[in-house]
Amino acid sequence: MTRELSGALDYRTARACHECDLLQQIPDLKNGEIARCQRCGALLKRVHKNSLDRSLAFAITGLILFLVANLFPLISLKALGIAQHGNLISATIALFDADMPFLGMLMLFTTILFPLFSLLGTIYVLLNIRMGRLTPAIAPLFRFLRSTDAWGMLEIFLLALIVAAVKLVDLTEVITGISLYAFILLIITLATLSLTLNPDDVWDHLRKPKS
Amino acid sequence: MMTAREAGLISCHFCHNLNRLPSGQLPSEQDKAELTCYVCGSVIHSRIPQSLSKTWALVIAAMILYIPANVLPIMTVVMWGDGRPDNIMSGVMSLLHADMWPLALIVFLASIVIPIAKLLTLLGLLISVHFRSTWRPRERTQLYRATEFIGRWSMIDIFVIGILVALVQFGNAATVTPGMGALSFAAVVILTMIAAHTFDPRLIWDAIEESPNV
Ligand SMILES: [Zn+2]
Ligand SMILES: [Zn+2]
Numbered sequence: 001m002t003r004e005l006s007g008a009l010d011y012r013t014a015r016a017c018h019e020c021d022l023l024q025q026i027p028d029l030k031n032g033e034i035a036r037c038q039r040c041g042a043l044l045k046r047v048h049k050n051s052l053d054r055s056l057a058f059a060i061t062g063l064i065l066f067l068v069a070n071l072f073p074l075i076s077l078k079a080l081g082i083a084q085h086g087n088l089i090s091a092t093i094a095l096f097d098a099d100m101p102f103l104g105m106l107m108l109f110t111t112i113l114f115p116l117f118s119l120l121g122t123i124y125v126l127l128n129i130r131m132g133r134l135t136p137a138i139a140p141l142f143r144f145l146r147s148t149d150a151w152g153m154l155e156i157f158l159l160a161l162i163v164a165a166v167k168l169v170d171l172t173e174v175i176t177g178i179s180l181y182a183f184i185l186l187i188i189t190l191a192t193l194s195l196t197l198n199p200d201d202v203w204d205h206l207r208k209p210k211s
Numbered sequence: 212m213m214t215a216r217e218a219g220l221i222s223c224h225f226c227h228n229l230n231r232l233p234s235g236q237l238p239s240e241q242d243k244a245e246l247t248c249y250v251c252g253s254v255i256h257s258r259i260p261q262s263l264s265k266t267w268a269l270v271i272a273a274m275i276l277y278i279p280a281n282v283l284p285i286m287t288v289v290m291w292g293d294g295r296p297d298n299i300m301s302g303v304m305s306l307l308h309a310d311m312w313p314l315a316l317i318v319f320l321a322s323i324v325i326p327i328a329k330l331l332t333l334l335g336l337l338i339s340v341h342f343r344s345t346w347r348p349r350e351r352t353q354l355y356r357a358t359e360f361i362g363r364w365s366m367i368d369i370f371v372i373g374i375l376v377a378l379v380q381f382g383n384a385a386t387v388t389p390g391m392g393a394l395s396f397a398a399v400v401i402l403t404m405i406a407a408h409t410f411d412p413r414l415i416w417d418a419i420e421e422s423p424n425v
Contacts, residue, residue: 009218011229016215016222019352020416021257023213023220023229039212040352040416045227077378079385084378091373098376100389106397107373110366139251143225150363150404153370160370163318166311167371168378171385203226207250 017042048198055197056126058189063119065186073177075165085177088112088157114152115190121145122197129205142202149194155187214413214420216257223248223255230255262411263337269406270333276395276402277326283392286372290385298392299323299368322368322396325361329403332358336410343418351415359407365400369393 009023016023017037026035026045034046048054073085088111096104125142128135165174215222220229228250248255259265284296297305299322306315332354339351372393379387 009213011220011231014229015227016220016229018222018224018227019356019412020348021214021216021222021413022416023215023218040349040412042352042356075374075378079381082381084380086374086378090377091370094377094380095373095389098389100394102394103369103373103389103397106369106401111370139253143251143253146225153363153366156364156366157370159317160367160374163306163314163367163371164374164378166309166314167305167375170309199225200227203228203251206226207228 015044017044045200046198048196048201051196051198051201052126052129055193056123056130058193058196059119059122059126062186062189062193063123065182065189066116066119068182069179069186072179074180074183075161075177076175077168077172078175079172087179088183110151110153111157114148115154118145118148118152122193125202129202134206138202139206142199146199152190154183154190158183158187214416217420221246221255221257223251223253225253226251258413258417259409259411262409262414263340265409266333266406267337269402269409270330270337273399273402273406274330274334276399277330280392280396280399283395284390285368285392285396286375286390287388288375288379288385289388291383296390299396302368302371318367318371321364325365326396326399326403329358329362329365329407333403333406333410336415340414340418343421345419345422348415348419352412355407355410355412355415362400362404362407365403366397369397369400 009025014023014025017040019042020037020040022037022039024038024044029035029045029047031047031049035044036042037044070088073087075086077084077086092104092107092112095101095107121141122145125138125145128138161180168174215229219232221232222229226248228248230246230248233246246255247253281299284298285302287294287296289295303315303319303322306312306318336351336355339346372387372389375387376389379385
């Protein structure tokens with residue numbers, strides 16, 4: 001895909017690599033194709049059909065699963081006749097109670113607030129684009145969602161839950177809770193959502209009316 | 212081969228729109244006036260302002276905090292009044308003794324290998340950019356990309372502690388309390404995540420464009 005760039009570069013379809021700044025023309029991509037930087041290999045662009053509609057469906061599914069995952073315990077322990085139930089929010093509360101407000105905040109933001117806000121925000125953005133209402137809030141909101149994407153850490157929490165269960169299984173009886181299944185489905189849904197949602201498609205909608 | 216900066220353009224970090232620099236303004240003058248992308252309104256800059264000094268500060272702070280993170284207990288398990296402090300390495304060993312070597316391996320990678328590799332990578336990148344190295348820019352960019360992608364998984368140990376503290380509350384029989392090591396380790400993970408974000412990989416390539424051999 002190397003071409004003579006300096007002469008006939010069309011700035012409307014050209015892109016600068018965000019990792020090495022090289023300007024390059026992006027060829028017309030077919031569905032499912034991706035373009036990589038010819039110099040450093042960074043992902044420049046990908047194309048998915050109906051990315052926004054499918055993402056909206058996944059985001060709504062994710063929101064429902066997130067609510068269900070918060071309703072019931074994920075995991076329970078039984079020892080000495082006492083049962084301890086652990087919800088998604090339990091770790092946050094426990095860390096605040098243990099005088100670790102910084103860790104409590106970290107837990108609150110990475111496992112509750114960022115994931116919830118990300119789902120709500122994504123639904124808001126996609127719904128409005130679908131209905132053709134380009135409100136001024138969309139661009140800053142979507143920018144915020146993109147820049148906080150790495151701070152929602154539910155999939156890491158699931159792995160931590162498994163590690164914790166293994167550490168406890170010798171000491172007490174570990175019982176999986178009802179919400180655990182919703183939580184696992186939530187992780188799968190979120191992973192699918194991040195693969196499906198192509199940010200370029202959102203920005204393209206914001207670009208259209210101006211040019 | 213031309214970069215956006217050479218062409219007088221600034222690519223928006225979010226929407227990838229190419230913004231033309233205001234006429235008469237030199238690329239080096241950018242960070243004095245704040246420019247915004249005309250598509251999405253985001254603040255744009257050809258290179259992240261003060262990328263190197265910010266990243267240096269964050270990496271040094273993370274390296275200092277890495278010591279208490281490994282020396283101080285990350286949590287204390289109290290059973291029948293008998294307290295047993297755990298640090299990062301003993302957490303891995305206990306999984307290994309439970310014959311859970313796949314999990315032990317994951318925790319070992321996430322809590323020990325990744326933080327060290329990440330700090331060394333960032334340090335190496337900072338030094339190579341400082342000396343305007345032209346050595347293997349593509350591989351260095353790939354290393355940066357991997358660092359940025361994988362760093363957040365180090366948070367797993369913090370979450371395990373949070374879950375154990377929440378669940379293991381059986382009065383006198385058994386309780387788990389978080390330790391200062393956990394606080395330091397969480398700070399290391401957060402600082403290195405921000406450091407990866409403030410480092411601008413385009414600086415790796417600027418040295419190539421400026422070197423006379425190319
Ligand atoms: Zn590139
Ligand atoms: Zn933009």
